[in-house]
Amino acid sequence: MATTYDSDQGDVSRRDFIYIAATAFAAIGAAAALWPAIDQMNPDASALSLASTEVDLSPVGVGQAITVLWRGKPIFIRHRTPEEIKAAQDVAVADLKDPHAEVMGAPSNLPATDANRTKPGKESWLIAIGICTHLGCIPKGQAPGDDRGIYGGWFCPCHGSVYDTSGRIRQGPAPRNLEIPPYDFTTDTKIKIG
Amino acid sequence: MSHASTYEPKTAVTRWLDSRLPIIRFAADFMVFPTPRNLNYIWTFGAILTFFLVMQIITGVIVAMHYTPNTALAFDSIEKMMRDVNYGWLMRYTHMVGASLFFLAAYIHLFRGLYYGSYKAPREVLWMIGVAILIVMIATAFMGYSLVWGQMSFWAVTVITNLFSSFDSIIPGLGTAIVQWIWGGFAVDNATLNRLFSLHYLLPFVIVALVALHIWALHVPGSNNPAGIEVRNQEKETLPFHPYFTTKDALAMVVFAMLFAYLVFYVPNYLGDAVNYVPANQLVTPPHIVPEWYFLPFYAILRAIPSKLGGVLLMFSALVVLFFVPWLDTSRVKSTTYRPIYRWFFLALVIDVLALGYLGAIPPEGNAVIAARLFTLYYFAHFLVVMPIVGLIETPRPMPSTISETFTHKAKDSGQDIRAVPAE
Numbered sequence: 001m002a003t004t005y006d007s008d009q010g011d012v013s014r015r016d017f018i019y020i021a022a023t024a025f026a027a028i029g030a031a032a033a034l035w036p037a038i039d040q041m042n043p044d045a046s047a048l049s050l051a052s053t054e055v056d057l058s059p060v061g062v063g064q065a066i067t068v069l070w071r072g073k074p075i076f077i078r079h080r081t082p083e084e085i086k087a088a089q090d091v092a093v094a095d096l097k098d099p100h101a102e103v104m105g106a107p108s109n110l111p112a113t114d115a116n117r118t119k120p121g122k123e124s125w126l127i128a129i130g131i132c133t134h135l136g137c138i139p140k141g142q143a144p145g146d147d148r149g150i151y152g153g154w155f156c157p158c159h160g161s162v163y164d165t166s167g168r169i170r171q172g173p174a175p176r177n178l179e180i181p182p183y184d185f186t187t188d189t190k191i192k193i194g
Numbered sequence: 195m196s197h198a199s200t201y202e203p204k205t206a207v208t209r210w211l212d213s214r215l216p217i218i219r220f221a222a223d224f225m226v227f228p229t230p231r232n233l234n235y236i237w238t239f240g241a242i243l244t245f246f247l248v249m250q251i252i253t254g255v256i257v258a259m260h261y262t263p264n265t266a267l268a269f270d271s272i273e274k275m276m277r278d279v280n281y282g283w284l285m286r287y288t289h290m291v292g293a294s295l296f297f298l299a300a301y302i303h304l305f306r307g308l309y310y311g312s313y314k315a316p317r318e319v320l321w322m323i324g325v326a327i328l329i330v331m332i333a334t335a336f337m338g339y340s341l342v343w344g345q346m347s348f349w350a351v352t353v354i355t356n357l358f359s360s361f362d363s364i365i366p367g368l369g370t371a372i373v374q375w376i377w378g379g380f381a382v383d384n385a386t387l388n389r390l391f392s393l394h395y396l397l398p399f400v401i402v403a404l405v406a407l408h409i410w411a412l413h414v415p416g417s418n419n420p421a422g423i424e425v426r427n428q429e430k431e432t433l434p435f436h437p438y439f440t441t442k443d444a445l446a447m448v449v450f451a452m453l454f455a456y457l458v459f460y461v462p463n464y465l466g467d468a469v470n471y472v473p474a475n476q477l478v479t480p481p482h483i484v485p486e487w488y489f490l491p492f493y494a495i496l497r498a499i500p501s502k503l504g505g506v507l508l509m510f511s512a513l514v515v516l517f518f519v520p521w522l523d524t525s526r527v528k529s530t531t532y533r534p535i536y537r538w539f540f541l542a543l544v545i546d547v548l549a550l551g552y553l554g555a556i557p558p559e560g561n562a563v564i565a566a567r568l569f570t571l572y573y574f575a576h577f578l579v580v581m582p583i584v585g586l587i588e589t590p591r592p593m594p595s596t597i598s599e600t601f602t603h604k605a606k607d608s609g610q611d612i613r614a615v616p617a618e
Contacts, residue, residue: 038375041389047379067477072381074477108366134502136356137349137479157481158353159497159558175363175502 047071052194054186057125065142067130070193074138075181076130076154080165084152085123088114088166096177097169103180114166117180127191128167129181132156134174139163154178197428199223228432229439230419232601237417238446239303241439245447246296247405251398253289254338257282261341263391265384268343269473287462293335294465295454297488300328308519309540311528312418318520320411325516327404330397332489332513337394339486343387344470349483351382351390357496360503381476421600422529423593431597482557490554491547495573497558498566508570515577522577524585532591539580546572 053070055077060066065078080088093099093111101110101117110116118126132139134156140146141154141163149155149162151170156163161172168177183193201222203209212219260279262271275282304324307313313321340351355376362369378385416425416432425431433439457464465487469480485493492509499505515522530537546569553566594600 041378042375043377043379044385047383047385069477072379072383072476134356135353136359137353137483138477139479156479158479158483173500173502173505 052192054190054192056190058189062124067142068193070129070181074130075193076126076128076142076167076178078126078142078165080124080126084165085114087152088126088164088168089123091164091166091168097171098176100177101180102177103182105182112166112168112177117166117168117177119185122185125191126165126167127181127183127193128178130154130178132158132161132174133169133176133178134159134161134172139178197223197226197228200226224413225436225440226434227413227416228425228428229417229435230425230597231431231433232419232421232597233417233439233442234420235442235446236302236306237419238443239299239306241443242299242447242450243296243303244405246292246299247398247401250289250292250296251402253285253292254395254398256285257289258395260285261391263341263388265343265387265474268341268387272342284458287458289338291454291457291462291465293338294486294488295450295457296331297335299450300331301488304328304516305544307418308543309530310418310420311422311523311525311530313520314523314528315520316415317411317418320408320415321520322517323404323408323411325513327401327408328516329513330401330404334394334397334401335486335488337390337397339470340390341387341394342470343474345472345474345478345480346467346470346483348382348474348476349479350485351386353483355382355386357506357509360506363503418528419597420529420531421594421597422527422532423595423597426596427598484555487551487555490552491550492554494550494554494566495570497554498563498570508574512573515574519577519581522581524582525588525590526585527590527593532593533584533588534591535588536580536584539576539584542572543576546576 051071053068053075055066055068055075057077057079060077060079062079063081065076067074067076069075091114093113096112099112100108101112103110103117106116114123117128130138130142135158137156137158139154139156139161141148147155147157149171151162151164153163153165153167153170155161156172156174159173161174162170163174163178164170166177167180169175181193183191186192199219201212201219203212203218208218211217257275260271260275260282262268272286275286277283279285307321307324336350336354340347355373358372358376359369361372374380376386377383378389419425467484467486472480484490492512495512496505496509499508525533525536527533530540550566550569550573553562553569556562558566
């Protein structure tokens with residue numbers, strides 16, 4: 001930008017100020033106009049409002065599992081056997097690939113003990129988001145006869161991740177444990193997810 | 195390569211137009227662009243690619259007339275197109291097989307450029323635009339495949355969009371935020387399908403714009419040629435693109451179109467995956483997720499790396515490294531024909547990419563993972579180690595001093611009438 005010398009104002013002329021101010025306003029205006037164009041792609045109000053799902057657990061026997069949908073994601077609900085619970089509780093957190101509980105809404109550094117991933121007094125129920133933390137496949141292990149992997153939990157056929165009976169990653173490329181959705185027991189046999 | 199305009203308007207109307215908008219002059223001069231006489235048939239793939247781009251756009255506009263981008267209707271609308279719409283099967287199979295052959299032609303074109311050093315000065319920008327076209331083509335083809343909304347479509351979108359969640363290991367939450375922004379929800383769903391459709395319609399026109407830049411960049415230095423030496427005598431060493439090379443390209447196109455027609459009319463689903471004829475189900479992952487054949491080498495690289503972020507970065511790097519090829523190759527010689535050491539490494543690269551393609555198609559277990567890692571290692575070593583080092587240590591074979599030497603019979607070549615013309 002050419003600067004004209006002005007005997008009253010020195011090197012900085014009024015015109016320079018107008019140039020800079022106009023350019024700056026145009027840049028800010030363009031950025032402000034860009035934001036709605038970007039933000040429109042984020043989850044919309046209807047996606048956000050599909051917040052909760054109620055599930056009746058009474059028909060699910062010990063050793064059985066069901067899958068329900070919450071926010072378009074499959075939720076694994078497994079009624080664990082005493083052996084499965086014991087196997088999950090006996091693992092030292094230090095031995096885990098991901099030492100964090102990965103409970104939605106809880107502090108991110110909560111240790112990945114089985115107690116932290118279940119509700120007190122309801123240890124027989126493991127409720128986790130059934131999406132492999134590697135690249136989003138649905139692990140096998142819900143249906144009878146599925147390959148549950150060597151830790152007896154879930155096995156992701158896409159890239160070979162193995163989860164234990166607490167849904168924690170034990171082997172394979174997945175970086176994190178299966179996430180635990182926010183849920184509460186509304187009665188002894190009913191839960192509300194979300 | 196500059197050349198004087200040879201167009202002369204012959205009627206009053208064309209003279210009138212020429213002085214206002216010289217568009218006929220532009221097209222006429224464009225078509226007679228001086229082109230090296232020694233081009234071989236591998237050079238016809240540029241024209242073949244142009245043909246496929248136009249055809250994909252035409253068939254794409256047509257199939258979009260019968261397609262519904264809604265998760266409940268997408269799969270059925272395609273099946274209806276196949277059964278009820280007049281020639282719907284033809285349009286859809288042409289579009290589907292056309293995408294495959296578009297990639298086949300693009301890969302041949304790319305390896306031709308690598309073999310003959312078409313990326314070297316003064317064609318670096320031309321080459322980089324080509325790499326950009328390949329990247330946009332990959333994005334476009336991926337989005338188009340997802341629109342079918344079969345099981346493989348759905349899970350391909352799920353796996354590939356989840357690649358971005360690997361950024362969670364850099365800044366916690368960043369990857370998740372990006373993925374939910376791409377999805378427009380908490381899972382791949384209707385919002386995702388709609389935007390994929392919108393972008394799949396947009397990107398081919400971005401490719402058209404990039405192709406225009408690619409040809410513009412080509413017309414500055416002119417075509418490279420199998421000898422890899424520049425034109426020194428335009429009159430002796432070049433011919434006008436039309437009619438000489440349009441005819442040659444047309445012949446090659448007919449041969450390539452025979453392969454195309456065979457696939458479309460006899461085995462339209464040969465190159466696809468049968469699982470994609472199962473409607474998308476968000477609760478069941480197919481036991482074995484494989485992309486279309488043209489993505490397999492990249493998929494093999496992704497799966498070869500035990501770290502999630504590492505695999506993602508390396509897969510994208512496999513494309514990005516191509517941008518740097520003009521500066522990674524230190525050889526002064528363009529054509530691999532005259533490079534006795536590098537030509538073996540070039541063969542190794544071709545085998546390497548084919549091997550990665552094979553490994554991308556089989557389950558990642560045992561030796562297949564180790565093999566994929568070795569081939570991935572060579573892929574990057576080829577560009578980052580072999581290209582810089584071989585260029586420095588290799589002694590090239592004796593080269594012809596001019597292009598005309600390569601197509602003039604030695605007996606007739608007295609060395610006077612052909613060679614003695616000095617460069618202008």
